[in-house]
Amino acid sequence: MTQPDLRVRPSAKSGLVHKVTPESAGWGHVGFALHKLASGETASAETGREEVCLVLVTGKAKITVGDESFGELGERMSPFEGEPYAVYIPAGQSWHAEATTDLELAVCSAPGEGGSLPARVIPPGTNPRITRGKGSNTRHVVNILPETDPAESLLVVEVITPAGNTSSYPPHKHDTDNLPHESLLEETYYHRFNPSQGYAMQRVYTDDRSLDVAMALEDGDVSLVPRGYHPVATIHGYDSYYLNVMAGPKRTWKFHNAKEHEWLFDN
Known part of the structure; x- marks a missing residue:
């Protein structure tokens, strides 16, 4: 059985280096783009029928939404240093970003109607970093746009996994609309490593193995999770950072654990 290519390489070294759309991914909700800009360069777009969360992965920028200027935002120059600035933008708006340093700007998007929610800055500390897991399954999580914060579709989170550790583990999935037990959410991962020559392994698979991709x-890579379990394993010597974007028919994160691995929660 031919398996899909779920790894997306950067298309360029600067400018718009990633553009994942529902059409290119073959799904219905999540979009992800990434701009790598030098100081003085700009990026802008109309949100149209989508809501957007801009995440300043690294660097600083002057951000404007419609006629409202949010001034210069950003403070960290590495995704491994502190928490990010982000900006929520509803559907039916325009945004403009002018880099004031080298900048990595992620554009996370999902369907939205607009009108009821204003654009807003999400500063560091809005949802403080938490630690999940223990031992070699320890990772550090910042919920940039969790379901407890206002939005229509989007869920946005970043995770740092120390070298040699696993995350998105024990394996879980969220590919079935079966609330309150499980929600259907598509997901993208944007990966960075420290030092940058590192890498990680990710497996995306279903119970029946009709999808099984390692x-x-x-x-700088993006991985796609259309369905199935999706654990990540780092390698010795290299810390992992990833930015997750999730969206689906209902804005809630309810996952189902792989039964054969549930014993790990007791160890």
């Missing part, structure tokens, strides 16, 4: 993800 990938080596390098610095």
Whole structure:
């Protein structure tokens, strides 16, 4: 059985280096783009029928939404240093970003109607970093746009996994609309590594193995999770950062654990 290519390499070294759309991914909700800009360069877009969360992965920028200027935002120059600035933008708006340093700007998107929610800055500390897991399954999580914060479709989170550890583990999935037990959410991962020559392994698979893809993800890659379990394993010597975007028919994160691995929660 031919398996899909779920790894997306950067298309360029600068400018618009990633553009994942529902059409290119073959699904219905999540979009992800990434701009790599030098100081003085700009990016802009209309949100149309989508809501957007801009995440300043690294660097600083002056951000404007419609006629409202949010001034210069950003403070970290590495995704491994502190928490990010982000900006929520509803559907039916325009945005403009002018880099004031070298900048990595992620554009996370999902369907939205607009009108009821204003654009807003999401500063560091809005949802403080938490630690999940223990031992070699320890990872550090910042919920940039969780389901407890206002939005229509989007869920946005970033995770740092120390070298040699696993994350998105024990394996879980969220591919079935069966609330309150499980929600259907598509997901993208944007990967960075420290030092940058590192890599991680990710497996995306279903119970019946009709989907079973193993990938080596390098610095700057995006991985797609249309369905199934999706654990990530780092390698010795290299910390992993990834930015997750999730969306689906209902804005809630309810996952189902792989039964054969549930014993790990007791160890």
